[in-house]
Amino acid sequence: MPILEVKDIEKRFGLLQVLQNISFSLEKGETIAIIGSSGSGKTTLLRCLNFLERPDKGRIIVNSEVIFDAADPSTQRENEVREKRLHFGLVFQNFNLFPQYTVLKNVTLALELLANKRPDYKQRKKAIQVEIQDRARALLSQVGLSDKLDYYPHMISGGQQQRVAIARALALEPDILCFDEPTSALDPELTGEVLKVIRELAERNTTMIIVTHEMDFARDVADRVIFMDEGVIVERGSPQEVFGNPKEERTRQFLTRYNQK
Amino acid sequence: MNDVSVIISRLTESFLLNCRLFALTLAFSLPLGLVIAFGSMSRFQPIRWLVRTFVWVIRGTPLMLQLIIIYYGPGLLSMAFSWPSGISGRFVAATVAFIINYACYFSEIFRGGIESIPQGQYEAGQVLGMTKMQIFFRIILLQVIKRIIPPVGNEVITLVKDTALARIISNKEIIMMAGEYTNKGLIWPLFATGIYFLVFVGVLTLLLGWVEKKLGYFRV
Numbered sequence: 512m513p514i515l516e517v518k519d520i521e522k523r524f525g526l527l528q529v530l531q532n533i534s535f536s537l538e539k540g541e542t543i544a545i546i547g548s549s550g551s552g553k554t555t556l557l558r559c560l561n562f563l564e565r566p567d568k569g570r571i572i573v574n575s576e577v578i579f580d581a582a583d584p585s586t587q588r589e590n591e592v593r594e595k596r597l598h599f600g601l602v603f604q605n606f607n608l609f610p611q612y613t614v615l616k617n618v619t620l621a622l623e624l625l626a627n628k629r630p631d632y633k634q635r636k637k638a639i640q641v642e643i644q645d646r647a648r649a650l651l652s653q654v655g656l657s658d659k660l661d662y663y664p665h666m667i668s669g670g671q672q673q674r675v676a677i678a679r680a681l682a683l684e685p686d687i688l689c690f691d692e693p694t695s696a697l698d699p700e701l702t703g704e705v706l707k708v709i710r711e712l713a714e715r716n717t718t719m720i721i722v723t724h725e726m727d728f729a730r731d732v733a734d735r736v737i738f739m740d741e742g743v744i745v746e747r748g749s750p751q752e753v754f755g756n757p758k759e760e761r762t763r764q765f766l767t768r769y770n771q772k
Numbered sequence: 773m774n775d776v777s778v779i780i781s782r783l784t785e786s787f788l789l790n791c792r793l794f795a796l797t798l799a800f801s802l803p804l805g806l807v808i809a810f811g812s813m814s815r816f817q818p819i820r821w822l823v824r825t826f827v828w829v830i831r832g833t834p835l836m837l838q839l840i841i842i843y844y845g846p847g848l849l850s851m852a853f854s855w856p857s858g859i860s861g862r863f864v865a866a867t868v869a870f871i872i873n874y875a876c877y878f879s880e881i882f883r884g885g886i887e888s889i890p891q892g893q894y895e896a897g898q899v900l901g902m903t904k905m906q907i908f909f910r911i912i913l914l915q916v917i918k919r920i921i922p923p924v925g926n927e928v929i930t931l932v933k934d935t936a937l938a939r940i941i942s943n944k945e946i947i948m949m950a951g952e953y954t955n956k957g958l959i960w961p962l963f964a965t966g967i968y969f970l971v972f973v974g975v976l977t978l979l980l981g982w983v984e985k986k987l988g989y990f991r992v
Binding site for chain 1: 890892893895896898899900901902903906910911914915918989990991992
């Protein structure tokens with residue numbers, strides 16, 4: 512049974528059709544890479560999954576529960592959306608760390624705010640806070656930043672900031688972790704450290720959707736690859752199929768252009 | 773009567789009115805300005821339109837005129853409402869006029885500050901399951917404050933000196949007090965008032981610099 516089913520998603524911005532007929536599913540522990548040129552709708556798709564955009568049509572199903580149905584406004588209520596979006600985590604292209612908080616606090620903040628609502632919070636306040644701190648420290652050590660806990664975002668490199676952002680997203684234990692071009696804002700020499708962290712997550716069977724321009728990385732890490740162009744899924748398959756033996760002309764053109772660079 | 777120490781103590785006493793007006797205006801116009809800022813950014817068009825028109829009127833007319841209208845208006849229009857008679861009525865009316873006027877100026881500074889925060893900060897909060905209130909108060913507000921300290925500082929310093937306008941509805945603030953001596957041919961008290969303002973603004977400038985330094989630990 513798939514952990515995520517996306518059914519027939521459509522999205523328009525005014526007259527511009529950004530997504531059309533998008534359907535795919537994702538198994539637990541699987542990594543999907545979404546590739547395609549700029550403007551192909553990849554990012555909008557991720558934003559739809561994370562409720563940052565509202566699809567005009569279609570359904571999103573997580574663990575057999577319909578968490579979004581464009582035809583059913585009761586799935587779109589603000590309060591419920593806030594809980595349902597926690598099925599997903601999102602790592603942004605521009606990191607979007609909170610500048611006024613330390614690395615550690617960036618990771619703990621959302622956990623602390625959510626813990627406030629736990630029924631046992633008042634009695635176990637101390638213990639819960641210790642738990643949260645420990646979890647954040649463990650995650651930051653997992654991404655190799657144990658020595659930067661008390662630094663502020665502007666004091667560390669872009670690659671380090673992105674690794675903090677990954678730890679921050681992992682802290683809420685999302686079912687599906689989404690990456691929106693996680694290395695596009697980084698200098699080439701910094702992309703490696705971020706890709707390494709994502710690769711380790713894949714080895715731990717984290718369920719992930721990765722929008723990326725790093726073709727070699729996608730080929731290595733992804734279990735399946737989706738190629739998008741002009742708002743539709745043009746081709747999908749294993750990395751061997753899509754990269755090694757693309758069936759569609761548009762995929763071939765795209766990959767040729769990439770290989771020339 | 774014209775003893776230097778007596779004059780100075782009377783000047784100081786009247787400067788306390790300037791100080792009270794300053795403190796009350798600041799305490800109320802800052803939060804009110806935030807409310808007005810939200811109004812001027814409202815997604816509901818009639819509210820946005822109403823609030824922006826109000827801000828236009830208040831910023832577009834002299835504070836001196838607003839003081840006169842607020843103080844004398846209710847009586848002249850024979851409204852049911854009237855200010856308490858005497859000194860307290862004049863002071864309350866002046867305070868209300870100042871609060872409304874400064875709230876409008878602050879609201880535009882706040883709006884600019886809030887709109888300058890990148891959308892990504894809101895989105896990062898959203899995907900982490902935060903409420904709108906949490907996003908605003910835990911993530912956005914401090915970044916806005918850091919960005920708007922210099923323009924707010926400008927307004928605050930202007931406010932110190934604007935308090936002298938309260939005399940137009942007979943609040944005996946420091947320049948009005950000094951004027952009484954000028955009428956008697958004694959000019960130095962008027963010059964002395966400048967020192968009061970200079971010192972006050974000097975202290976404020978140091979304070980603003982301190983706040984700016986305090987918020988220097990992060991970058992936006």
